Amino acid sequence: MPNSEKQAEEILALESIFDHKFHLFNEHQYEILIEFDLPTTFTIRFNDKISLIQYLPPLSLIINYHDEYPSDEPPSFILSCFYFSKIDLIKLCQKIDEFSFIPGEVCVYDWIVLIKQEITNDFIIGTDFIEQENDPRALNGYIVENAEKIFQNLIEYNQRREDDLFRTQLQTCSICTDIIPGIDCIRLHRCGHFYCRSCLNNYIRITLENGKFGENLHCPENQCRQALLPTEVKQAIQNDELYERYERLTLQHGLESMEDIVWCPR
Ligand SMILES: [Zn+2]
Ligand SMILES: [Zn+2]
The missing domain is CATH 3.30.40.10 (Zinc/RING finger domain, C3HC4 (zinc finger))
Incomplete structure (x- = not known):
């Protein structure tokens, strides 16, 4: 099967799994909004502050197909998430790079599984990291000075989602x-x-x-x-x-x- 057909098949499969979280830009490029599955007692932390939340905003994964995928090379990608520190987002890009790609086999779903493993327990908004080299594939990661604002943003986002749910229920x-x-x-x-x-x-x-x-x-x-x-x-x-x-x-x-x-x- 030629690469273009395998790409089209992968798009169809992802579209049916992710539904309205899947946005097709064109036949080579799309975005998937990845939601983390949080336990009911999920907490976020910032210094000595703790908040119990149920919802985190999605992380955005943008995939770019090229002619050598999947026969020879994995596709290129961009990760965007405002509540990951820049350094953590860069590390996550590197983790995807280290994924053992099998030539001839599509890999995007496996990448998503890998990304989802990043948040399973509580989540800490870090304040003691040193910014290193940049990676153009890591977008919107926060810098140390904004950590407290990010913590507040997450609490407000969760509040909005809870309010929305409350309003639709009896x-x-x-x-x-x-x-x-x-x-x-x-x-x-x-x-x-x-x-x-x-x-x-x-x-x-x-x-x-x-x-x-x-x-x-x-x-x-x-x-x-x-x-x-x-x-x-x-x-x-x-x-x-x-x-x-x-x-x-x-x-x-x-x-x-x-x-x-x-x-x-x-
Ligand atoms: Zn009261
Ligand atoms: Zn009443």
Whole structure:
């Protein structure tokens, strides 16, 4: 079978395995977005900070076919991943170079298996590496100065994915036990507890009537002392007059608790 046919066959196979994670640019070039299979207790670390996450952004592998693949040489490739350090991405390129290529046999799927083995346990955002030689095939690896930003980016990415999933699933309001679509719930930013709008609305009205506002207007969950954000209060009550009252009380209270401020007697 000529090389061109073997290449076309490999493209078909990869397309069916990776589906919408496979992007064909032309008959010689394509990209595969590789997702890592994370265990449920997967953690990322940066210095002494630890965060439990479920999702990592995909790593991008771009493959370039040439006339000698697969009869003589492996294809050329580019790896791109913003949360791998530059040095780790270069090492990963070298690992692919060391893969024992068998002339005549396609190898891209085996490369992907090899790449996936890079992240199986927890993941550390490194801060103590020295940048060495460059490799034009290693794109977007982070440099030491950006390590903390990368850690934050990964936490935010995970949060977005979790939010997306939450919105598409049915959820149970823990106050009224109604089952409603996640998209109709109000999920509190600070603690992640969620309620249907009408329960949260009732709760806020009663709490405000009892003279609690600002930091004292907290999540209804027992033991949870996380204060509601003003945007959450607004979203739940959908009543301008009541919201203005809440805002006024909260602001006034905030000012009173600052001892340096003297109230204008007028
Ligand atoms: Zn409810
Ligand atoms: Zn809560």
